[in-house]
Amino acid sequence: xxxxxxxxxxxxxxxxxxxxxxxxxxxxxxxxxxxxxxxxxxxxxxxxxxxxxxxxxxxxxxxxxxxxxxxxxxxxxxxxxxxxxxxxxxxxxxxxxxxxxxxxxxxxxxxxxxxxxxxxxxxxxxxxxxxxxxxxxxxxxxxxxxxxxxxxxxxxxxxxxxxxxxxxxxxxxxxxxxxxxxxxxxxxxxxxxxxxxxxxxxxxxxxxxxxxxxxxxxxxxxxxxxxxxxxxxxxxxxxxxxxxxxxxxxx
Amino acid sequence: xxxxxxxxxxxxxxxxxxxxxxxxxxxxxxxxxxxxxxxxxxxxxxxxxxxxxxxxxxxxxxxxxxxxxxxxxxxxxxxxxxxxxxxxxxxxxxxxxxxxxxxxxxxxxxxxxxxxxxxxxxxxxxxxxxxxxxxxxxxxxxxxxxxxxxxxxxxxxxxxxxxxxxxxxxxxxxxxxxxxxxxxxxxxxxxxxxxxxxxxxxxxxxxxxxxxxxxxxxxxxxxxxxxxxxxxxxxxxxxxxxxxxxxxxxxxxxxxxxxxxxxxxxxxxxxxxxxxxxxxxxxxxxxxxxxxxxxxxxxx
Numbered sequence: 001x002x003x004x005x006x007x008x009x010x011x012x013x014x015x016x017x018x019x020x021x022x023x024x025x026x027x028x029x030x031x032x033x034x035x036x037x038x039x040x041x042x043x044x045x046x047x048x049x050x051x052x053x054x055x056x057x058x059x060x061x062x063x064x065x066x067x068x069x070x071x072x073x074x075x076x077x078x079x080x081x082x083x084x085x086x087x088x089x090x091x092x093x094x095x096x097x098x099x100x101x102x103x104x105x106x107x108x109x110x111x112x113x114x115x116x117x118x119x120x121x122x123x124x125x126x127x128x129x130x131x132x133x134x135x136x137x138x139x140x141x142x143x144x145x146x147x148x149x150x151x152x153x154x155x156x157x158x159x160x161x162x163x164x165x166x167x168x169x170x171x172x173x174x175x176x177x178x179x180x181x182x183x184x185x186x187x188x189x190x191x192x193x194x195x196x197x198x199x200x201x202x203x204x205x206x207x208x209x210x211x212x213x214x215x216x217x218x219x220x221x222x223x224x225x226x227x228x229x230x231x232x233x234x235x236x237x238x239x240x241x242x243x244x245x246x247x248x249x250x251x
Numbered sequence: 252x253x254x255x256x257x258x259x260x261x262x263x264x265x266x267x268x269x270x271x272x273x274x275x276x277x278x279x280x281x282x283x284x285x286x287x288x289x290x291x292x293x294x295x296x297x298x299x300x301x302x303x304x305x306x307x308x309x310x311x312x313x314x315x316x317x318x319x320x321x322x323x324x325x326x327x328x329x330x331x332x333x334x335x336x337x338x339x340x341x342x343x344x345x346x347x348x349x350x351x352x353x354x355x356x357x358x359x360x361x362x363x364x365x366x367x368x369x370x371x372x373x374x375x376x377x378x379x380x381x382x383x384x385x386x387x388x389x390x391x392x393x394x395x396x397x398x399x400x401x402x403x404x405x406x407x408x409x410x411x412x413x414x415x416x417x418x419x420x421x422x423x424x425x426x427x428x429x430x431x432x433x434x435x436x437x438x439x440x441x442x443x444x445x446x447x448x449x450x451x452x453x454x455x456x457x458x459x460x461x462x463x464x465x466x467x468x469x470x471x472x473x474x475x476x477x478x479x480x481x482x483x484x485x486x487x488x489x490x491x492x493x494x495x496x497x498x499x500x501x502x503x504x505x506x507x508x509x510x511x512x513x514x515x516x517x518x519x520x521x522x523x524x525x526x527x528x529x530x531x532x533x534x535x536x537x538x539x540x541x542x543x544x545x546x547x548x549x550x551x
Contacts, residue, residue: 041413041415041416042412042413140287141286141287168287168439169287169439169532170439170441170532170533171286171532171537172287177501178501184484185485195411195412195417198442201504202501202503220504221504233442237415240413240414240415241415
């Protein structure tokens with residue numbers, strides 16, 4: 001991890017839907033190359049906050065910069081970031097290389113460069129033999145690795161991962177996290193939400209959101225010490241247990 | 252209660268179930284633990300009479316899955332990984348619908364679901380499609396219980412659910428167990444494996460022998476160590492390159508490492524640790540440290 005510039009900077013970011021405050025004056029900084037875990041129970045406001053940072057939604061108030069761009073400048077942000085959702089946006093009826101070409105094309109990467117990077121990327125993740133496979137025929141673990149690699153194919157400064165590892169076994173999850181660590185080593189900032197607290201331990205720092213606010217933000221080690229817990233799971237349950245907001249008020 | 256004898260199932264040239272045998276007792280929580288593609292869902296579909304095995308025999312409470320499927324279907328509840336609720340129907344209407352199919356009423360079996368349904372009751376008139384993930388899951392579980400099944404099949408019921416809701420789900424399962432319901436549950440998550448009475452590991456369509464979580468942990472074959480460094484990712488790569496290392500993988504804020512023969516004492520901050528269920532899973536599914544390659548030949 002490079003500990004250089006600030007990659008994401010957010011001050012008093014707030015989002016209201018009518019009378020409901022989904023995100024309530026949150027403040028934090030994420031450093032370049034950092035793996036930042038963004039945790040919270042279902043309905044705590046994670047997805048809403050993440051959508052603002054990705055330029056998909058406008059805040060009601062507050063300010064911030066993402067990859068050097070003002071959060072109001074959604075179009076510039078979108079060019080500089082990668083995004084992988086829990087349903088990973090790969091096209092099931094396209095082949096592996098066709099999916100990559102599609103996403104590369106959207107970001108304006110030349111055909112020649114795309115071909116070069118495709119081979120290099122598949123080689124790196126050990127999937128050169130799968131280049132011509134239809135995405136729908138792949139096991140879930142490969143889809144995840146491919147979706148992540150595609151999300152960083154255009155060399156974004158930051159990649160946002162929204163619950164990327166649901167439903168896979170421990171070995172596959174570890175392989176996935178190794179890809180994340182590798183990207184971080186190369187200086188890519190990783191902003192990740194997850195429900196699995198053992199994964200939170202792999203993050204450099206984590207924040208825990210409760211009822212729209214950030215209740216805690218520190219390294220996993222410091223959080224465990226502060227809450228006298230043996231695991232992040234215990235930390236999370238102590239904090240999320242304070243939630244007053246009903247899970248249901250969400251939508 | 253549920254007996255599987257030598258079940259085989261092929262999809263074209265791929266064998267998805269390979270001589271699967273196991274038996275569960277009444278009121279037992281039996282966990283099927285395995286990676287994506289191991290055959291867990293196919294096994295569920297055979298046991299719930301939705302597909303036929305190519306060979307072998309499955310019985311539920313003494314009834315044959317192939318010949319007595321009508322009777323079996325009234326006695327089991329099955330919640331698939333992608334469960335189906337009717338999004339346009341309200342919470343209450345969904346529940347009534349599932350009860351009616353089985354000729355039951357919500358009132359006669361309400362006590363069974365009360366613990367789960369209580370938190371949903373204030374939202375009875377809300378369309379199911381407008382519930383959050385955790386609430387949908389509770390409703391789906393209520394719907395598969397409303398005809399009072401004696402066996403419950405749950406295919407990855409906690410995937411995508413936050414830790415607090417997951418904990419709630421498992422305490423609900425224990426309540427159901429107390430009422431004598433047999434529960435067969437699949438999960439890819441190791442912390443949930445510990446909550447089962449017995450677990451069976453599945454891989455490539457094969458079921459390893461069923462054992463209690465404590466027995467599985469006791470069978471771990473090697474000494475396991477934890478190592479730490481300021482940059483664990485680099486440490487991991489160094490360990491993998493070390494010829495004395497049998498396996499190394501990230502584990503929380505440290506790296507777990509096992510050695511082929513002697514431990515390499517030159518590695519800083521090395522300490523022996525007791526293996527957990529997750530270490531056992533990794534060892535069992537990947538063999539002698541070859542875990543990086545175990546999926547490449549998946550055949551899928």
